[in-house]
Amino acid sequence: MGRPLLYRSPMPGLGLSMGITLTMLSLIVLLPIGALLLQGVSYGAEGIWATVNRERVWQALFLSFRLSLFAAMFNLVLGVILAWVLVRYRFPGRRILDAAVDLPFALPTAVAGIALTALYAPNGAFGALFKDLGWRIAYTQWGILIALIFVGLPFVTRTVQPVIAEIEREVEEASATLGAGRFHTLTRVVWPMLMPAALTGFALSLARAVGEYGSVIFIAGNKPLVTEIAPLLIVIQLEEFSYDGAAAIGIAMLVISFLMLLFINLTQIWSRRRIGYV
């Protein structure tokens, strides 16, 4: 006797909710990605490879993914600390600070990009400080990094916050009474509980940064081989009415993103197995 494909849940509404889920997912996510892949299929594997396998495209992809990774790592550390402060401590203005975390979501990315550029340009408030030190931020890779950190910050904080709120103080106290030092408690008791959520936030932040266009374009400088991000190359291909070329770079980004997210998910599964928690 074979295993049934689907176990009927005692909860009603499976058929309806599943139908709605699949329809919406198809319309909003699967169809556009399918269209992208279809364009790629009609272009052919050699065509895609010929488009992607050029110094300028490799440089742009390398730049985009490298800076996104740095930004996501920065957000991982800063976001966890921020979430910790917001959940564990009581201080005046906490709620305002908590609300401010979501601002990068609410602000149109172009506005964020222009504001950051105005601040970090050599004649801007921060830019002038760094200029005296002989350090240029806007129109360099540093500028791109700052924009990517800005757009990705809320992801880690917002995924980690509820988990920190769930951690019981008794766990830490037990660790302390058993003789663990503060650092030991943090790394061996608290961090393992936070890690799966933090990794989810990291993955979201990374994915967001890889595709970010609106805010980066203003601060990047957009010099080929130096500060040209991969999404800009896609836009340039579209300007040349080369839908195939745009699809090729889009597919390359999709594949790299997929591999990175797969790796992060595997790490997550591994950490859950090891810790057996959450």
Place this chain on the structure above:
Amino acid sequence: MIRHHHNVPGFAPFLFFAAPGRDTPEEKQMPATINTRRTVSAQGPAAGRHADGGVTLLAALRRLTGWPVSRLIRGTAAALALAAGGLAAPVQAESLLNVSYDPTRELYREFNEAFAKYWVEQGNEAPVIEASHGGSGAQARAVVEGLDAQVLTLALAGDIDRVAETGKLPADWQSKLPHNSSPYTSTIVFLVREGNPKGINDWGDLVQDGVEVITPNPKTSGGARWNYLAAWAWAEKNGQDPKAFVQELFAHVPVLDTGARGSTTTFVQREIGDVLLAWENEAHLALKELGEDGFDIVVPSVSILAEPPVALVEGNIKTDTQRELAEAYLNYLYSPEGQAIAFRNFYRAWDASAANPEDVARFPELDLVTIEDFGGWAKAQPEHFGDGGTFDQIYVPK
């Protein structure tokens, strides 16, 4: 002791049902909301309905007669529907969408007003004219993908050719109107900081050590393609290898914005760079908006005659009246009044008869090459700006 509420005089709720009267029990069961004297509303069991639609309520110890609210709502809704129908009834004004490129905002704002006035004076309904602005290539792509534009006024003939390839306008569109369908032209000049501290007078000065040049990206900006070709033309005329010259020139570019306006912002607001390669009209506009002090315009010895063309999108014309409107719109660009507006907005137009002489005198004579010297856009576009073209070749990894 048991207290009976209905024995307390004036305690209303219990008296509703205890009220004496001729009403039948069913009528008492029916609650209703009415308006009395228009402003006061009351709720309670209906005690009687009148032939004229009025309702009598038993409220406390009184009887109130008024109009049911539901009837008032129905009446208001009907009146609103009538009013809405009445508003929609007059003939729909003819509309027109002009899809244009970035720096023409000010020009078409003024021109559209003037044209609407002229069109009404001709005895027509006031038209609804909308203008959309953006990078020339992106605008062309929007029209290719279905943006319902009746008139195209883009930076490059090549961009309109893209739309023509879809069959929305005939392949020979550029011969339909005078001057290659370009009612106004412009050229590329330099905008430098006040007093020209780096001593920039011609293209050759742009590649001196320490000079930073601001230009948009030729891949994404129509204006930047003219910049690039003007630099190329100067090098050719001065016995230099044009490709090596533009390569050196773009090595002096710290920021490549995606559009002409973005570059102007970078140069003016962010104070990056020593010289901005700009449309002549954009440079004059910057001076006008930001004051004469702060910047100077430098006219190089050689530049390019930029002909931003206009065209009627046949495929998007729905009615004969719309065609009339669109044709009149384009022709008005060539009228002395339209040309005067172009001059006032710092474009080099053709007919100065109605223009302010001051607007015309602003433009110095200079040696202008045309796109025909590059074999037309059909040849220049792929050769220089296509995938793997000369612009792609000058960016080689070090």
